[in-house]
Structure formats: structure tokens, C-alpha cells
Amino acid sequence: MxxxxxxxxxxxGVLVFVAFFHFSNFLLDxxxxxxxxxxxxxxxxxxxxxxxxxxxxxxxxIIYPVxxxxxxxxxxxxxxxxxxxxxxxxxxxxxxxxRSIINNLGxxxxxxxLSTFFGLVIANLADRIWWGSIAKSIIFMPMAISFVGAGxxxxxxxxxxxxxxxxxxxxxxxxxxxxxxxxAWLTIPIWNNFFLMAIMIWIQTxxxxxxxxxxxxxxxxxxxxxxxxxGASELKIFWKIIIPYLEQTILVIWTIIxxxxxxxxxxxxxxxxxxxxxxxxxxxxxxxxxxxxGDTGRGSxxxxxxxIGVIPILAWNLYRHKQDQKV
Amino acid sequence: MKKxxxxxxxxxxxxxxxVIAWIAPTFGLFISSLRDKDVLAISGWWTSFTTxxxxxxxxxxxxxxxxxxxxxxxIKSNLFGEKKGKEIFRFGVTSKNxxxxxxGESALFKDGTEIxxxxxxxxxxxxxxxxxKKKGKRVFVSAKSPPSFTLDNxxxxxxxxxxxxxxxxxxAVALPSTLIPLIICSFFAYALTWMKxxxxxxxxxxxxxxxxxxxxxxxxxxxxxxxxxGALFGVAAKSYPGIWMAHTGFGLASTTFLLxxxxxxxxxxxxEAAKVDGATxxxxxxxxxxxxxxxxxxxxxxxxxxxxxxxxxxxLVFLDxxxxxxxxTAKLKELLGSRGENWEILTTGAFVSMTVPLFIFFSLQxxxxxxxxxxxxxx
Numbered sequence: 174m175x176x177x178x179x180x181x182x183x184x185x186g187v188l189v190f191v192a193f194f195h196f197s198n199f200l201l202d203x204x205x206x207x208x209x210x211x212x213x214x215x216x217x218x219x220x221x222x223x224x225x226x227x228x229x230x231x232x233x234x235i236i237y238p239v240x241x242x243x244x245x246x247x248x249x250x251x252x253x254x255x256x257x258x259x260x261x262x263x264x265x266x267x268x269x270x271x272r273s274i275i276n277n278l279g280x281x282x283x284x285x286x287l288s289t290f291f292g293l294v295i296a297n298l299a300d301r302i303w304w305g306s307i308a309k310s311i312i313f314m315p316m317a318i319s320f321v322g323a324g325x326x327x328x329x330x331x332x333x334x335x336x337x338x339x340x341x342x343x344x345x346x347x348x349x350x351x352x353x354x355x356x357a358w359l360t361i362p363i364w365n366n367f368f369l370m371a372i373m374i375w376i377q378t379x380x381x382x383x384x385x386x387x388x389x390x391x392x393x394x395x396x397x398x399x400x401x402x403x404g405a406s407e408l409k410i411f412w413k414i415i416i417p418y419l420e421q422t423i424l425v426i427w428t429i430i431x432x433x434x435x436x437x438x439x440x441x442x443x444x445x446x447x448x449x450x451x452x453x454x455x456x457x458x459x460x461x462x463x464x465x466x467g468d469t470g471r472g473s474x475x476x477x478x479x480x481i482g483v484i485p486i487l488a489w490n491l492y493r494h495k496q497d498q499k500v
Numbered sequence: 501m502k503k504x505x506x507x508x509x510x511x512x513x514x515x516x517x518x519v520i521a522w523i524a525p526t527f528g529l530f531i532s533s534l535r536d537k538d539v540l541a542i543s544g545w546w547t548s549f550t551t552x553x554x555x556x557x558x559x560x561x562x563x564x565x566x567x568x569x570x571x572x573x574x575i576k577s578n579l580f581g582e583k584k585g586k587e588i589f590r591f592g593v594t595s596k597n598x599x600x601x602x603x604g605e606s607a608l609f610k611d612g613t614e615i616x617x618x619x620x621x622x623x624x625x626x627x628x629x630x631x632x633k634k635k636g637k638r639v640f641v642s643a644k645s646p647p648s649f650t651l652d653n654x655x656x657x658x659x660x661x662x663x664x665x666x667x668x669x670x671x672a673v674a675l676p677s678t679l680i681p682l683i684i685c686s687f688f689a690y691a692l693t694w695m696k697x698x699x700x701x702x703x704x705x706x707x708x709x710x711x712x713x714x715x716x717x718x719x720x721x722x723x724x725x726x727x728x729x730g731a732l733f734g735v736a737a738k739s740y741p742g743i744w745m746a747h748t749g750f751g752l753a754s755t756t757f758l759l760x761x762x763x764x765x766x767x768x769x770x771x772e773a774a775k776v777d778g779a780t781x782x783x784x785x786x787x788x789x790x791x792x793x794x795x796x797x798x799x800x801x802x803x804x805x806x807x808x809x810x811x812x813x814x815x816l817v818f819l820d821x822x823x824x825x826x827x828x829t830a831k832l833k834e835l836l837g838s839r840g841e842n843w844e845i846l847t848t849g850a851f852v853s854m855t856v857p858l859f860i861f862f863s864l865q866x867x868x869x870x871x872x873x874x875x876x877x878x879x
Binding site: 198219220233234252299308310312315316321322326346380436439476 | 512675685687691704706721722781813847850
């Protein structure tokens with residue numbers, strides 16, 4: 174399509190929504206002024222206009238699909254016949270599924286931990302150095318890049334040439350310079366998972382970093398100064414004051430990254446597509462959505478497994494929301 | 501005093517290591533996208549800043565280029581053709597002895613013809629008899645290659661590989677997918693904050709819960725709805741409006757939540773004053789809330805825009821892969837499969853896909869960070 178027709182489509186798409194809100198409210202105001210007596214249901218209509226579109230979208234795209242996916246997980250390939258726990262039984266026996274669960278658990282342990290740790294360390298370092306804000310910008314930058322873009326960047330880093338050839342991937346060039354054999358990093362089972370995780374850590378450290386940076390500024394300066402005057406070392410201040418103070422923030426960052434990692438798809442899909450034992454749930458699910466014409470039953474089971482992973486976080490968030498509402 | 505300085509030096513060094521480790525991958529990609537594709541395939545990007553020595557094979561021109569001067573036939577040309585800039589220091593005419601001669605010396609081919617190669621690649625090939633072969637002969641050269649960069653890869657990728665179109669498509673996906681949620685969620689968040697209605701608390705709790713529901717839960721049912729809808733009305737199941745609404749759905753909870761968080765912090769007295777003055781909710785929304793929310797809108801716009809721009813999964817599921825609909829990330833993934841060894845295409849393509857996010861990142865970093873920090877207050 175040409176630029177013009179694309180721009181027109183975009184404009185119309187957006188204007189439809191603006192027009193809806195404008196005219197419906199305009200009409201309501203118009204009739205309100207026409208009738209001398211205040212209409213009792215004016216407010217109700219207004220509420221419907223305000224929340225209507227968002228509620229419909231919420232219902233169609235989130236609420237209904239959650240229940241529909243759970244329902245489909247008990248149905249066959251095309252979603253026509255009830256098959257009970259058949260899909261779940263399949264999943265338990267499937268080697269790819271087992272692999273995915275193990276890998277997802279690995280991702281869940283390694284990525285949030287290291288991202289949070291690096292973020293915290295870098296935030297602390299950068300806070301005390303005059304060029305710290307430039308450093309923060311640089312480390313934060315991967316946050317802006319797509320997972321696929323990051324995939325290309327790292328595939329280039331991991332590029333492998335035979336032992337005799339010049340290496341063009343940085344990692345192998347370093348390995349060769351240090352006297353090791355070059356490796357095809359992404360094809361070495363078990364270890365390749367860590368090379369994929371490195372990409373996610375590279376991206377998410379920036380997130381942890383900016384949030385920690387903001388949080389660090391809330392630590393009262395007097396507390397830190399007092400500790401320094403008492404002769405505490407920087408390392409001790411870090412462990413005994415800063416970490417306990419940032420406990421909540423650490424928890425929040427941990428959950429955000431955990432949520433992201435549970436859904437990790439793009440990196441695996443772009444780099445290995447689950448080969449060499451790097452399969453994860455989201456990629457396996459995508460696979461089953463289309464493999465052999467698509468299997469909605471198996472796909473749904475896999476999606477449901479991801480949902481189970483987020484349920485503890487969901488419950489915790491709701492609990493905290495309730496506490497907040499009480500105050 | 502000395503101890504402090506030492507620890508500060510150590511901190512600086514440690515931070516520097518982090519910075520180098522974090523920037524090197526992206527920097528390498530960027531440099532590679534500017535390198536000549538033949539050089540890129542055989543040497544690491546870190547060698548591109550220095551003059552390197554390369555051994556290469558070139559072929560002279562054939563009989564069509566010959567001229568007769570006096571008793572001799574000559575072929576005069578340049579080994580490098582268009583791509584000049586290298587400096588030859590030795591050359592040879594047999595594969596057994598590729599650096600037999602100094603530049604400027606004359607070398608004899610087996611058939612008795614004589615060639616002289618100069619530093620800049622110019623050569624004079626002299627023969628007593630007429631040249632008869634269409635193809636020239638091989639010349640081996642050892643040359644110093646100075647750092648050189650080119651924009652050729654960008655031309656190739658944008659116009660020949662179809663990334664230019666994918667770039668436009670991504671805009672056509674990302675703009676409405678950002679603006680539509682912003683519009684409908686600002687009304688929604690307003691209602692959740694300032695209007696009283698039955699079920700408000702449950703709705704709010706639903707939003708909080710939806711924040712963490714993985715979008716994988718929605719893919720299959722929505723794809724089914726779209727397919728049914730397409731079949732029922734005879735339209736394409738995969739379309740721009742379809743993906744806009746999907747992105748709106750997946751971004752709805754976070755957009756609403758961030759806006760609700762912001763609107764909550766506005767002073768209640770202001771809203772009540774407006775109500776006393778007889779303003780309707782719509783007036784209040786347009787004239788008071790929207791102008792005050794501009795910074796919040798900016799942050800949310802950036803977050804959602806980047807999210808959509810960088811998304812792959814939604815684009816794969818709800819858009820076709822033909823050129824008029826494919827988005828950048830999907831195109832890049834396709835190239836990874838089909839052009840896996842053509843690093844000039846991949847590095848350049850990746851960099852093209854990163855231009856918009858990086859531009860937003862560097863120009864609007866403040867809003868981006870503000871949005872992230874606000875969003876992180878809760879899950």
C-alpha cells in the first residue's frame with residue numbers, strides 16, 4: 174500500500190473513536206438542555222458512554238478469551254468435541270513440554286535475579302560517578318530495542334566460523350584470542366539457554382537500573398552520611414542500608430521481569446525456534462497454534478500453563494490493591 | 501584520603517566494564533551495517549577502524565578492452581574497478597606464489613605476456629600478439645585496506661529487500677494501536693476515578709488482574725473470532741483494524757491503570773468546583789482533565805508505542821505476511837531465516853528497525869523513564 178492510503182486508513186481508524194465520544198456526549202448534552210427537568214438517567218447514560226468502548230474491548234479481548242481458552246483446553250484440536258483431560262495428559266507425556274517447563278523455570282530463576290542484581294549494582298555505581306548519567310543512558314538503551322532486533326544483535330555476537338577462519342562474531346573472536354576453540358554457542362544444549370538468557374538480561378537490566386536510580390534518591394542522605402561518619406565501608410552500607418531500604422522496589426522489579434520472562438517468545442522464536450533444547454512454553458504454544466493446521470486444545474493447555482505461572486503475582490497484586498483501597 | 505580515591509577508581513573501572521559490555525553488541529551491529537558486504541563476511545567489525553592487510557584475487561579485463569599501440573597490444577585498466585581506496589604492495593600471477601613481485605615490477609604470465617601492477621590497482625598488460633580470450637587472467641594482490649564505510653547496505657535493504665514498506669506498515673500498525681487505547685482508556689480512567697456507578701470497584705479489580713494476564717491466553721479465541729468474522733462478512737480475517745483492536749485490548753489494562761493512577765492524584769476540589777459551575781462530565785474531561793494529563797499521556801504514548809513497534813507475536817498472529825502488511829519485526833525474523841548468512845542485510849535491517857525506538861529513546865527519555873517508573877509502582 175502507498176503511504177497515502179496507509180495514512181488515510183490510520184486517520185479514519187483514530188477518528189472513528191474521537192467521533193464516537195464527541196457526538197455521543199454532544200447529543201447527551203443537547204437533550205439535557207432541551208428538557209427542563211433533569212433526566213434521572215442522564216448520569217447512567219454518561220457512564221455507559223465513558224466506559225462502554227473500553228469495557229467492550231476489555232471483555233472481548235481479555236475476559237472472554239481467558240474463559241474460552243480454559244474451555245478449549247478440554248476440547249479437541251478444532252474445539253468441537255469435549256475430550257476431558259486428554260490434552261493435559263498429552264502435555265505431561267510430551268518431551269517438548271517437559272523441556273519447556275524446565276527451561277522456563279531456568280529463565281525464571283536466572284533472568285530476574287541477574288537483571289535485578291546488575292541493575293542495583295550499576296545504579297549504585299552510577300550514582301557516585303560524574304559520568305554516571307551517560308553510563309545509565311547507555312545501559313538503559315537496549316530497553317528501547319525490540320527482542321527481534323536484540324536477537325539479530327546477539328546472533329551476530331555469537332556467530333561461528335570454522336576453527337581455521339577469521340571469526341566475525343565477537344564472542345568467538347575473544348575465545349580464539351584466549352586460546353580456546355571457537356564454538357557454535359547456540360547449538361550446545363543446556364548452555365545455549367544461558368546464551369539466550371543473556372539477551373534478556375542485557376535488555377532488562379536497564380529497566381531495573383532506572384527504577385532503582387529513582388528509588389535510590391528517596392533514601393535519606395542523613396542515614397547514609399551517619400553511616401559513613403561511623404566508619405562503615407561502602408560495601409557494608411550497600412548490604413546493610415541500601416538493600417533493606419529498597420526491599421519493596423526489588424520485589425516490584427522482580428515481579429515485572431518475572432512476568433516478562435514467563436511470556437518470553439520473540440527471542441527464542443528468532444534465535445533457535447526451540448531447537449537444540451531451548452524450547453519454552455510461549456514458543457511451543459505458538460508452534461501448536463499453527464502446526465498441522467493448528468491444535469486449539471493443546472495450544473490452550475500451554476497458554477493456561479503460562480497463566481498458572483502468573484497467578485501468584487495476580488493474587489498478590491489484588492491483595493495490595495485491596496490494602497490500598499482501605500487507606 | 502588515599503583509600504577513598506582507590507575505591508572511586510575501582511567503581512569507575514567497574515562501571516566502565518559494564519558500559520563497554522552493554523554497548524559493544526549494538527555498536528558492533530551499527531558499524532557492521534556501514535561496512536562493505538565482502539569485507540564484513542571475512543573480518544570482524546573491530547578490525548574496520550584500522551588499516552588491514554588483505555590478500556585478494558582479481559581478474560583482468562579480456563580482449564574487448566585491448567588497444568593497439570605500435571607493435572604491441574595493451575590492456576590498461578584498474579583491478580579494483582569501482583571500489584578503489586586499497587593500496588597494493590605486492591602481487592603475483594600464480595596461485596603458488598601470490599606475492600612474488602613488488603608493485604611497479606613487471607611479471608610474466610606463462611603465455612609470455614607481461615603485466616605491471618601499480619599501487620592504486622592500475623595495471624598495464626602487454627602482449628606482442630592480439631589478446632584472444634574473452635576472460636582476463638587472475639592476479640593475486642596483497643593490499644592494505646584503509647577503514648572504509650558505505651551506505652550501500654541501507655539502499656539495498658530499504659528498497660530491494662522491502663524493509664522500506666515494512667517500515668511504513670509498522671507505523672500504520674503502531675500509531676492507531678497507541679492512540680485508540682489512549683482515547684478510550686482516558687474516558688475509562690476518568691469514569692473509574694470521578695464517576696460513581698455500580699460495579700466500579702469490581703471493574704477496577706478486573707483491570708488490576710488483567711494487568712498480568714499473559715496475552716497468550718487471548719490469542720486462540722481472538723483468532724477464532726476474527727476468522728469467523730472474516731468468513732461471515734467476506735472480509736480478510738487479518739487486517740489493520742483487526743491488529744489495532746488486538747493491541748488496544750492488550751494495552752488496555754496498563755494504559756487504564758497508569759491513567760487512573762495519575763487522575764487519582766488530581767485535586768478533588770477542582771472537579772467539584774467544575775460540577776458546581778454546571779459543567780458536565782464531558783466538559784470537565786475535555787477542558788480540565790485532558791490539559792492537565794498531557795505529561796501522563798506523553799509517557800503512556802511512548803510506552804505503548806514502543807511496545808507495539810517492537811512487538812512480534814501479535815503482528816505474526818493477526819497480520820498477513822505479504823508485503824503490504826508485514827511489520828518490521830516479522831520481516832526481520834523472515835530475513836534471519838532466509839538470509840541468515842548475509843550479515844550486511846541483517847545488521848542493516850536490524851538497525852533500520854531500531855531507528856524509531858532509538859530516536860524516541862534519546863529525544864524523549866525523560867517521559868519514557870517517568871512512564872516506566874510510574875508503571876512499576878504496581879505490577
